[in-house]
Amino acid sequence: MEYNIALVKGDGIGPEIVGNAVRVLEEIGRQYGHTFNFKSYLAGGCAIDACGTPLPQETIDGCLASDSVILGAVGGPKWDGLSGDLRPEKALLKLRSVLGLYTNLRPARLYQALREACPLKESTAEKGFDLLMVRELTGGIYFGERGYREGKFGPEAYDTEAYSELEIRRIARVAFEAAKKRGSKVTSIDKANVLDTSRLWRKIVHEVGMDYPTVECTDMLVDNAAMQLIRDPSQFDVVVTTNMFGDILSDEASQITGSIGLLPSASLGDGTRGMYEPIHGSAPDIAGTGKANPIATILSAAMMLRYSFDLQAEANKIETAVDAVLNAGWRTADIVGDSGVTPLTCDQMTDKIIEEMRK
Ligand code: IPM
Numbered sequence: 579m580e581y582n583i584a585l586v587k588g589d590g591i592g593p594e595i596v597g598n599a600v601r602v603l604e605e606i607g608r609q610y611g612h613t614f615n616f617k618s619y620l621a622g623g624c625a626i627d628a629c630g631t632p633l634p635q636e637t638i639d640g641c642l643a644s645d646s647v648i649l650g651a652v653g654g655p656k657w658d659g660l661s662g663d664l665r666p667e668k669a670l671l672k673l674r675s676v677l678g679l680y681t682n683l684r685p686a687r688l689y690q691a692l693r694e695a696c697p698l699k700e701s702t703a704e705k706g707f708d709l710l711m712v713r714e715l716t717g718g719i720y721f722g723e724r725g726y727r728e729g730k731f732g733p734e735a736y737d738t739e740a741y742s743e744l745e746i747r748r749i750a751r752v753a754f755e756a757a758k759k760r761g762s763k764v765t766s767i768d769k770a771n772v773l774d775t776s777r778l779w780r781k782i783v784h785e786v787g788m789d790y791p792t793v794e795c796t797d798m799l800v801d802n803a804a805m806q807l808i809r810d811p812s813q814f815d816v817v818v819t820t821n822m823f824g825d826i827l828s829d830e831a832s833q834i835t836g837s838i839g840l841l842p843s844a845s846l847g848d849g850t851r852g853m854y855e856p857i858h859g860s861a862p863d864i865a866g867t868g869k870a871n872p873i874a875t876i877l878s879a880a881m882m883l884r885y886s887f888d889l890q891a892e893a894n895k896i897e898t899a900v901d902a903v904l905n906a907g908w909r910t911a912d913i914v915g916d917s918g919v920t921p922l923t924c925d926q927m928t929d930k931i932i933e934e935m936r937k
């Protein structure tokens with residue numbers, strides 16, 4: 579088959595990690611007879627520098643015309659002083675919104691080979707964990723009404739959280755469908771003891787849950803969830819939550835896997851086109867040094883094969899190769915820990931994964 583993929587490499591380590599994901603996809607193409615046509619588009623800080631805007635229309639059109647999008651990361655200190663609408667991050671939010679990608683899937687599991695990199699207590703790490711965070715991606719406080727005004731104590735800024743029943747219902751459905759194919763358990767995370775949006779969230783999630791009698795559904799307050807993720811992450815299967823809570827908790831989930839450099843994500847809407855990106859940022863401090871871990875982006879490419887193109891064997895091939903390389907003891911700088919192993923560079927780690935795929 580032939581697929582057109584838009585590459586939005588972005589800033590910092592974005593170009594290195596996306597370049598390596600492309601190498602892995604080319605290997606898949608060779609082995610399984612697929613053609614991947616790649617076309618690069620600017621977004622983020624590099625687009626601000628080149629075109630004066632974080633998300634040029636050409637990038638929007640290119641992504642809309644593609645079968646799928648792979649994104650590196652955007653942002654960096656160079657653009658930190660810009661106002662909200664001109665910041666590199668705006669590109670990401672707008673892309674998610676114009677592509678209608680309301681679902682963000684962020685799987686986090688503990689690789690047994692990386693147990694020593696896991697900051698959890700040995701007795702907790704021993705149990706392992708394998709959870710899927712389903713984050714709502716185009717609603718909530720990230721997209722609500724905002725501004726500056728004169729308040730009780732003088733000038734103030736405000737952002738508002740709003741969720742419609744429709745937005746909650748469609749993300750809840752994604753979570754229950756996913757749970758049916760996994761451990762049949764959904765934990766819905768909210769702040770229903772304080773927020774009206776959370777009370778509506780809870781009500782609608784329960785309503786959707788009625789259609790899934792075989793899936794167990796539990797509610798958890800977000801502050802408790804932050805604690806439970808560290809106390810015993812093995813209790814979670816599918817977690818569904820709002821845009822902001824999902825943003826925060828997915829970074830926490832990544833840390834307990836050992837490194838944020840390992841976690842992929844898939845952003846999906848109603849069609850098959852998705853946007854696939856590592857959950858980490860642009861890490862400007864290590865850009866160009868070869869220290870970036872390409873695994874999160876390579877696993878994001880595997881998610882693209884699985885979710886957008888329904889190429890299950892091809893996705894498995896990549897995921898199995900990553901497992902094998904980690905089991906064989908190969909490490910990038912972020913996951914060497916105290917192992918004394920000489921870390922591989924971003925390109926070398928990809929070489930190892932490709933070598934493994936050829937076996
Ligand atoms: C993420 C990032 C983004 C988000 C930022 C860069 C806008 O943190 O994908 O988790 O908050 O969604």
Ligand code: MG
Pocket residue numbers: 825826829857
């Ligand atoms: Mg984040």
